[in-house]
Amino acid sequence: MLTFSVPGMSCGKCTAKIETAVQALDPTALLSFDLEAREVEIDSxxxxxxxxxxxxxxxxxxxxx
Incomplete structure (x- = not known):
């Protein structure tokens, strides 16, 4: 699992865009978002x-x- 800091991520629309883009690359990727910390964990x-x-x-x- 990898963790990325995404300072511009602030809402559900942001997470949806990121999830769509990552899953276009890897359809089996699992994503977990922490909007307060502005981080995303990706299992890929x-x-x-x-x-x-x-x-x-x-x-x-x-x-x-």
């Missing part, structure tokens, strides 16, 4: 760099937490 076999690219494609800057 894909490399962190690809997951970060998917989050960026959704319109959010992210970094490993």
């Amino acid at each position: 076999a894909d490399p962190a760099a690809e997951l970060l690219a998917a989050i960026a494609k959704a319109g959010f800057e992210a970094k490993a937490a």
